[in-house]
Amino acid sequence: MNDENFYKNAVELDEASLSLQKNDHQRSGLRFARRLRVPRAVALGGMFFPVATALVATPVSGVWWLLLVGWAFVWPHLAWQIASRAVDPRSRECANLKADAILAGIWVALMGANALPSAALLMITCMNLMGAGGVRLFVAGLVLMVIACLVTLQLTGISLAIRSAPLEVGLTLPVMVIYPLLFSWISYQAAIKLAQHKRRLQVMSTCDGMTGVYNRRHWEILLRNEFEHSRRQHRDATLLIIDIDHFKSINDTWGHDVGDEAILALTRQLRMTLRGSDMIGRFGGDEFAVIMCSTSAESAIAAMSRVHEGLRGLRLACAPQVILHISVGVAPLTPQFGHYREWLKSADLALYKAKKAGRNRTEVAA
Template sequence: MGTIRAELHQGKGVSFARRIYLPRTIGLGVGSVCVATALYPLPSTHWVWALLVLHAFVWPHLAWQWARRSANPYRAELRNMLCDSLAGGIWVGLMGISVLPSVAILAMMAMQNIAANGLRLMLQGLLANACGLLLCLLVLSPPIQFASTMLETYACLPLLVVYPIFIGWMGYKVALKLSEHKRILRQLSRTDSLTGLINHGSWKDLLQLEFSKARAVHRPCCVALIDIDHFKAINDEYGHLVGDAVLKTFSQTLRDNIRETDLAGRYGGDEFCVILPGTHLHQAVDVLERLRQVVDDYCDAQWPGLKVSLSIGIAPLESHITEAALWLNAADKALYRAKSTGRNRVVGASWETDHEQRMPASA
């Protein structure tokens, strides 16, 4: 279990490092223009320019490889971001603390830090900026030039325009991905994992909703409970894997043989349920009788001796039914009559025995 957690954590860390890789590459590339413009009029040695090229165009790729290959990519990438901030402070010092490029670079770094890991990383980044600046001033003693030239102003425009737009676009992509994940999670929370149908709790919520809507507009509606006959015997004789295959196959058959407006779910075990909005009892019987016949006629070449049949109870929404639970209970009583009178049949809750849809019980 510990190994699994470690692998999941490492995968999350690599994903985080990959998400920072492109913003770092673009940010350092565009930011190097600001730095180069500010350094140009200052007395700089060749090693400063070489360091600028390495930092802008080589470091992003080294940082990605370092984080990707680390035992803890997430922590490694956080260290990389603090190194970025430390280097940012050093470049501010080397530029002579020229106000406009310095503020632009520090602001863009703070933006990336807070977007990546919140206020804490932003504050740590600002502290690293200060340490880098202090280190540069103490060790290298660069000439101080607060005033920014017009050329430096123009050189900062790409960083001030392009980088925030890019960070906003990245944030938008993350928001879209989170929205899709939330949609999938909502769907999974409503769906039975084995059959893919609506699960018990969500179907009960839909039943209450359809009950209220039908009563409010006096619209006909039916609810049906479906039981796979002798399902325990199928499990005992063929095994639970075959039993699960029967449930999956029937679930797909159910979806294929009801109407688009009908709402099917797994009620529990081998019981299923269907809400048929805008449907009178005789119409519901027609729909579910066709379903019963399709299942009764089905034969699997892999298990030729396997016989599957359905018992189905249907209850229309009648005027004396004042609660959704009573409506469902009426369908349950109809299902009980279908099972107790031979199975493999459809029974309507308000019908007398001579109106019930009877089919020969399966052998």
Template sequence: MSKAGGRGLLLARRLYTSRTLGLALGLLCVGVAMYPLDPAPWVWGLMIFNGVLWPHVAYQWTCRSRAPFRAEHRNLLVDAFLGGVWVAAMQFNPLPSAATLAMMAMNNVAIGGLRFMLFGAVAQILGIAIGYGVFAPAFIPETSQLQLYACLPLLCLYPLALGWICFRQANTLGRHKRELLALSRTDSLTGLLNHGAWKDQLDIEYQRCKRQHRGGAIALIDIDHFKAINDTHGHVAGDRVLRQLSRMLRQNLRATDVAGRYGGDEFCLILPDLALDHAASAMEALRDRFATLDDAQSPALSVSLSIGLAAWKPSCADATQWLDEADRALYEAKSTGRNRVICSGDHKPRQEVFDPV
């Protein structure tokens, strides 16, 4: 089914409830207004069809249509047209007529905005004209007390129901928007933040460090010889390695740390309020743990990590400069033998074993 078709069926389901309630309440309002006029039996039959059967006919008509969205808009215009007919049939009785026209206009503007409300108004005017020609009504300037009470359910309950439907729709749309936003910021393979989302967090952390004069560190992590892993063991094995590393990061880092996939086989970490030596200890623990990775589907698989670390410094002009320092440290770790942790400004590889964080 096309996207428009799916939207049309969703609209039809949503309107089925409101149309059933609204037309049932409208039948009470119109019926009480018509009763003193002693209408012909066929008029009562048309009223009952419109108030009781039409919601079900309209729903089935839409469901069987090749273009459900357009079909439901057509049904709304039919609602507006018949509303205009009943206004003329009630001899323009003020309160029932105003209630009928206003409730349908409210429904149309809620569904299609001002433009569709204007289309509905045209349909109402056409219905009034047809009704005038059929019923040749006189004008009734007063609404009786019974007719007033008959209009109250339509005036009170239908707006409440329509408001509840609109609230549920807005709530659903808000949830979908939050889910889409989360997906747009998440790497699909690892479940970590993607490149752009992580860099946004890095900018926030840089500003926090600068504002509060509190330190922190960032780490860039590279899986050594990852291309060789893909070439030797296959890309499926390579994906398993990426997911394993992301799982280790989520399991062993603090709740305040921010992990992301920088791209390809590179990962990135923000370690707030962590001194550089403590950050190096944590990364050594991660490096040692990752080196013991056991892949049951590829027993010969051997992995290691190269990690570059950089602490925040007041001299860093921006987050990019801070990231460049970590990138240079990572480059040095890779160019001096890999499988090691290098801190920015420290040319000695760290290969001691530390307890994990």
């Protein structure tokens, strides 16, 4: 029965994880489609006038004119609606970009490959394809555009009219100037958001979510680096492990909210008392550790005395009766340590010594 419950819970966790991944993928796809909505609307709306001017000189039916209006003013919003309602918005938007390429090829053919409007359509289409999907999507879209152009020329029998009139040039040039600027600005905004997201992830991966100090995994990396660096440079370094006295009793008596407030209060006191170069980490629960670079054991003990003194006058807002006391183990770096974990163990033994001696004190490793 226990095995059945275990496997049932495992399946439920896997399903929940899969659902979360799907939701993240969908949100990412929606952001992707949203970034392309404005550029597509600006580009197609701006190209309506150059294309319409070129079509005036070409014998096309009224159906093409209706299609032109729909392409320029309806399709950008329809493409967004299709992508936003899709199960996989990113894949759907890539399909929309391929549709853009096909339609661009049709308009190039109907204009008789009029030089400047055709070049503008090619530029806009290629920028979107390359920016959204890289070389693979770019090549696929370009092939579709060429095929659509050749097929349309074959079916309509329109002759080539490559030379652009002054009016067509005047209407196309603003689009060719404005669109790359718009595309670059949107790409810049996306890059800024990506950098911010990367910084947030970096903070989340290195810092404790509750206190803001380093988490244990990252702090141990810093400890290893400091151990190796200090040994090479033959400089002082001191390691401290700090524990709140009778923390379990605080949680059991006053509740976990007060326990959390006690942890935060100790964090604030450590930050106010220690130097900015001292690396504070949370080991979990009420246990903290500090790496004090270029610091002797005597200086570390003096710093902890100031922390003890600060805690004596500190009262928790949610439980003024609680007086925080801490036990501290201090381990100066010595040549006898062959590995940083030996240094860490020495500080841990000093902490045990402080607790055994009555708590609310600082003890140095023997």
